Amino acid sequence: MQTNNEKHFWDESRTLLDFSVPMDYERMMSCLDLFIKRYPFLSVTSAGTSLYGKTIPMIRLGDESAKSTVLYVGAHHGMEWLTTSLLLRFINEYCEYYKNGKRVFSINIGNLFRSHLLCIIPMLNPDGVDIEIHGADASPIPDRLKMMNGGEADFTHWQANGRGVDLNHNYNAGFEAYKILEKGAGILGGGPTRYSGEYPESEPEVGMLVNYLRFDASVEMILTLHTQGEEIYYTTGGKCPPKSKNIARLLSQLSGYALSEPEGMASYGGLIDWAIETLGIPSFTVECGKGENPLPASSFFPVYTAVREMLFTAPILL
Numbered sequence: 001m002q003t004n005n006e007k008h009f010w011d012e013s014r015t016l017l018d019f020s021v022p023m024d025y026e027r028m029m030s031c032l033d034l035f036i037k038r039y040p041f042l043s044v045t046s047a048g049t050s051l052y053g054k055t056i057p058m059i060r061l062g063d064e065s066a067k068s069t070v071l072y073v074g075a076h077h078g079m080e081w082l083t084t085s086l087l088l089r090f091i092n093e094y095c096e097y098y099k100n101g102k103r104v105f106s107i108n109i110g111n112l113f114r115s116h117l118l119c120i121i122p123m124l125n126p127d128g129v130d131i132e133i134h135g136a137d138a139s140p141i142p143d144r145l146k147m148m149n150g151g152e153a154d155f156t157h158w159q160a161n162g163r164g165v166d167l168n169h170n171y172n173a174g175f176e177a178y179k180i181l182e183k184g185a186g187i188l189g190g191g192p193t194r195y196s197g198e199y200p201e202s203e204p205e206v207g208m209l210v211n212y213l214r215f216d217a218s219v220e221m222i223l224t225l226h227t228q229g230e231e232i233y234y235t236t237g238g239k240c241p242p243k244s245k246n247i248a249r250l251l252s253q254l255s256g257y258a259l260s261e262p263e264g265m266a267s268y269g270g271l272i273d274w275a276i277e278t279l280g281i282p283s284f285t286v287e288c289g290k291g292e293n294p295l296p297a298s299s300f301f302p303v304y305t306a307v308r309e310m311l312f313t314a315p316i317l318l
Contacts, residue, residue: 164190
């Protein structure tokens, strides 16, 4: 997929790009244009479109006939665009190691390319990201958006998509139970965070992702990146697929992040909740970095340093 983004945001003389900048949709697409030019073995396809009609890219790294597929997902939430930067830097490094026949963390990237297909969605919620970074003018419904934001012009803490739905509560996993909690918390409609939508999978971003997972039986593991907390969640409602606990322990060792179990409203309607309940595959939420959301772009390097080995190693833990 050629993204045809005309602006140039990147110093193309750099082998590894500088990701310590706010990562909006246009910047991400420009980065992918550069990757397409540099790495002919990398595939960029459309996973679907957002509510506002933005193409949601999926990057495929590996042999299409590989024995297993691992999915990485970033930016469910608008203010968590740092996770997009983390995944783009990982793609950048992976491609350089593969191109030059090098190892990283004792992993032969050529062997990894042949044995595991990595599918990466760096930004599931492009509308929400642009709203968080650029404000209501990034939306075709700015007045409606300001109403959902309590009349405030500051969208710094916007998590939802362009309709005010929190995508990580829109999956069909404990949806009815969550609706009761949602009402008790005074959440009655679209807003910056925690509104689950009118019905499960009501949002195009979630609908396209679950349809992909329903029809691609080769996906054996999911990592979804969020911020913040330096924690890894691997269960839902006490359910834990085979291998999950051992893999979670190894991910914890590789990152230094603590293992945790979701509580309260965080226990319902998320991607890993749905994947564990419906697909029964190891699925992990990785809360990257520590501090107050949104984490600043200046935190990119320490956060990436912590998750880097985990991202390279996770596929071979299956």
